[in-house]
Each structure stands twice: as C-alpha cells, then as structure tokens.
Amino acid sequence: MGEICNLRNPATLFSLSLLFLLFISSAAEANGKLRLGYYSKSCPRAETIVKEQVLKLYHKHGNTAVSWVRSLFHDCMVESCDASLLLESTEESMSEQTARRNFGLRNFKYVTTIKDLLEEECPNTVSCADIIALSARDGAALLGGPKFDMKTGRRDSKVSFLKVLNDFIPDHNSSISVVLSRFEKIGIDTEKTVAILGAHSVGRVHCVNLVGRLYPTIDPTINPEYGMYLRKRCPNDHPDPHAVLYSRNDRVTPMVLDNFYYKNLIQHKGLLGIDQGLLYDPRTLPYVKKMAADNTYFHQQFALGMVLLSENNPLTGSSGEIRKDCRFVNK
Ligand code: HEM
Ligand SMILES: *[C@@H]1O[C@H](CO)[C@@H](O)[C@H](O)[C@H]1NC(C)=O
Numbered sequence: 001m002g003e004i005c006n007l008r009n010p011a012t013l014f015s016l017s018l019l020f021l022l023f024i025s026s027a028a029e030a031n032g033k034l035r036l037g038y039y040s041k042s043c044p045r046a047e048t049i050v051k052e053q054v055l056k057l058y059h060k061h062g063n064t065a066v067s068w069v070r071s072l073f074h075d076c077m078v079e080s081c082d083a084s085l086l087l088e089s090t091e092e093s094m095s096e097q098t099a100r101r102n103f104g105l106r107n108f109k110y111v112t113t114i115k116d117l118l119e120e121e122c123p124n125t126v127s128c129a130d131i132i133a134l135s136a137r138d139g140a141a142l143l144g145g146p147k148f149d150m151k152t153g154r155r156d157s158k159v160s161f162l163k164v165l166n167d168f169i170p171d172h173n174s175s176i177s178v179v180l181s182r183f184e185k186i187g188i189d190t191e192k193t194v195a196i197l198g199a200h201s202v203g204r205v206h207c208v209n210l211v212g213r214l215y216p217t218i219d220p221t222i223n224p225e226y227g228m229y230l231r232k233r234c235p236n237d238h239p240d241p242h243a244v245l246y247s248r249n250d251r252v253t254p255m256v257l258d259n260f261y262y263k264n265l266i267q268h269k270g271l272l273g274i275d276q277g278l279l280y281d282p283r284t285l286p287y288v289k290k291m292a293a294d295n296t297y298f299h300q301q302f303a304l305g306m307v308l309l310s311e312n313n314p315l316t317g318s319s320g321e322i323r324k325d326c327r328f329v330n331k
C-alpha cells in the first residue's frame with residue numbers, strides 16, 4: 001500500500017500525471033472546444049447552407065471565393081478567428097477593414113447574405129467566425145484547391161482589434177524573418193507558411209502595393225520584362241489608391257489555386273516583396289522548389305496550414321457571442 005502511494009514510485013507518478021492530463025482535457029471540453037460538425041444537432045443544415053451560398057456567389061462573381069480565402073487570413077491572424085474583421089466602424093471603434101494592410105478586402109456584403117439565410121434557418125446559432133472559416137474552406141475548393149474538413153464552434157468577438165493589427169499582419173514588403181515569426185507564433189511552421197502564401201496564386205494586387213518595387217528603379221529581383229509589364233499596369237509612382245489599377249497575382253491561371261505561384265517565383269515573377277522574398281531565403285527556398293514541382297504536395301500543406309490558421313485561439317464556451325448581424329456586436 002505504502003509502495004503504491006509513494007510519490008517516488010514511477011508507476012504512481014505515471015498514473016497521477018495521466019489523471020492530471022485527463023482532468024485538463026475534460027476541463028477544456030467543458031469550456032467548449034472546436035469540433036467537427038459542431039452544428040450537427042443545433043443547425044444540421046448550417047454547413048450545407050454556407051456551401052450552397054458560396055457556390056451560388058462564385059457563379060455570380062468568381063472573385064467572392066478569392067475573398068473568402070483572404071478573409072480567413074485577415075481575421076484569424078489578428079488575435080483570434082472571431083469575425084472581428086467583419087465589424088464595421090461605430091462611434092466607439094474603427095473597423096479593422098480600414099487598416100492599410102487590409103486594403104483591397106472585398107465582398108463583405110455577401111457575408112450578410114449568407115448570415116441572413118442562417119438566421120432564418122436557426123436564429124442566434126451559427127457564428128460569423130464559423131461563416132468566415134467555412135466559406136474560406138469552400139471557396140478554396142471551388143478555386144481548384146484541396147478539399148478538407150474544418151472544425152466549427154467558434155464564437156464572435158465583441159471588439160475590433162484595429163489598434164494592434166500591425167503587430168499580427170505583416171506588410172507587403174516585410175522581411176521573410178518577420179513573416180515566418182508571425183506565423184510561427186500561431187503554430188504555423190515554415191513549410192506551411194510557404195504553402196498558405198500560395199493563396200497568392202489567385203486574385204489581384206493594387207498598384208499601391210506594387211509601386212515600391214517598380215519606382216524609381218525596378219527591383220532587381222523582378223524579371224526585367226515582367227518589371228516593364230508591371231510598370232505598364234501601374235504607370236504612376238504615386239497611384240491613387242482608389243483607382244482600380246491592379247495586376248493579377250498569377251497571369252497563367254489567375255482564378256485557380258495551384259502551384260503556378262511557386263513557378264512564377266522561380267521565374268522572378270512574384271508580385272509582392274514577401275512573395276519574391278521566399279525565393280531568396282534559404283529557409284523557404286527548398287519548399288518553393290518542392291511546391292513548384294508538386295501540386296499535390298502543395299495542396300496537402302496548404303490544407304494543413306488553412307486548418308491551423310482557422311483554429312487560431314478561437315473564442316469558445318461562453319466567451320464572445322453569436323452575433324445576429326455580422327457587422328455589429330449584439331445590442
Ligand atoms: C505575409 C503575409 C501576407 C501578406 C503581407 C499579404 C499581403 C497581401 C496584399 C498586399 C494583397 C493585395 C491587396 C490589394 O492590393 O488588393 C494580398 C492579396 C491576397 N491575399 Fe495576401 N498576404 C499575406 C498572406 C496571405 C494568406 C496567408 C492568405 C490566405 C491564406 C492570403 C490571401 C490573399 C488573397 C486570396 C489575395 C487576393 C485578394 C483579392 O483578389 O481580392 N494572403 N495579400
Ligand atoms: C513598405 O511599404 C510602405 C508603403 O506601402 C512604406 O511606407 C514603407 O516604408 C515600406 N517599408 C520598407 C521597409 O520598405
């Protein structure tokens with residue numbers, strides 16, 4: 001008996017630590033963790049409704065799918081996957097959408113379309129944060145990206161994080177060290193960081209985010225012919241940010257989430273500083289080469305990265321709220 005309760009006995013220590021682990025994990029459970037099919041009882045059609053709407057909107061405007069993919073990054077990277085990005089400015093606080101680093105985010109009005117249908121089906125049940133997560137997943141699949149499962153059960157923030165946004169979202173010209181450390185902080189390693197930046201295989205970049213590499217001289221890491229092409233797209237070194245001057249991220253397959261992003265980098269046709277920089281950093285270069293050569297491998301890593309991003313520090317249990325209108329906190 002004395003033997004068993006002896007704390008120096010390795011077997012006792014082992015079972016005590018097992019008990020402790022069980023205790024911790026059940027405490028986390030009670031707190032409400034993300035899980036697959038969180039709405040299977042409370043709103044069985046929730047995921048289907050999101051999928052149907054993402055598909056319908058994609059047929060109306062293909063760029064909506066591109067937006068959902070980008071929104072996941074801009075919401076989840078900043079503090080938490082909590083739909084803080086969707087809050088509009090009020091007298092008390094400014095929207096994250098006004099941040100310079102969030103420039104070009106679009107199609108928010110269609111989130112309202114999706115949310116309204118979910119509210120009709122099951123009022124006060126499905127969070128805006130889960131709409132962001134699920135629509136990014138479904139949008140990526142429609143763009144020819146990988147199909148993957150995503151947990152649900154996120155809740156919505158009651159505040160905007162505009163003031164600290166720059167501590168989380170890197171700039172278009174940040175160093176690769178900054179980019180890697182920002183992702184590392186939320187558990188995304190170098191390999192998966194290189195993979196999720198492959199999202200820049202779709203969509204557009206406005207001239208405000210390009211001219212730094214074009215004037216007064218063309219950045220020597222840009223293919224010279226491509227540099228001339230980009231100067232034609234952005235003829236002025238001080239573009240009106242509101243002028244719709246932009247370049248496609250990937251001119252070969254601009255609406256397909258494929259590994260042309262990496263092939264372009266190898267040809268020195270990356271658009272942003274952080275894109276082209278991946279070719280010049282010994283930590284990221286091996287993955288650029290491997291992803292350029294193997295689309296299946298890119299898709300596998302992309303899916304893993306998107307899931308990690310979507311699970312960053314979620315509000316669960318009784319934290320936050322389920323917003324009724326994604327644009328405003330509940331009254
Ligand atoms: C270091 C991290 C990143 C930086 C600095 C960055 C920066 C940018 C910039 C400057 C644009 C162009 C905006 C414009 O001028 O309209 C852009 C577009 C885009 N980004 Fe990123 N991005 C990063 C990571 C990501 C990640 C992780 C994703 C998704 C998983 C993503 C998805 C997109 C998409 C889809 C677009 C095209 C948007 C559209 O056409 O509407 N980005 N990004
Ligand atoms: C990055 O670009 C912005 C403009 O978008 C500029 O204000 C800033 O000085 C640039 N930073 C570096 C390190 O070049």
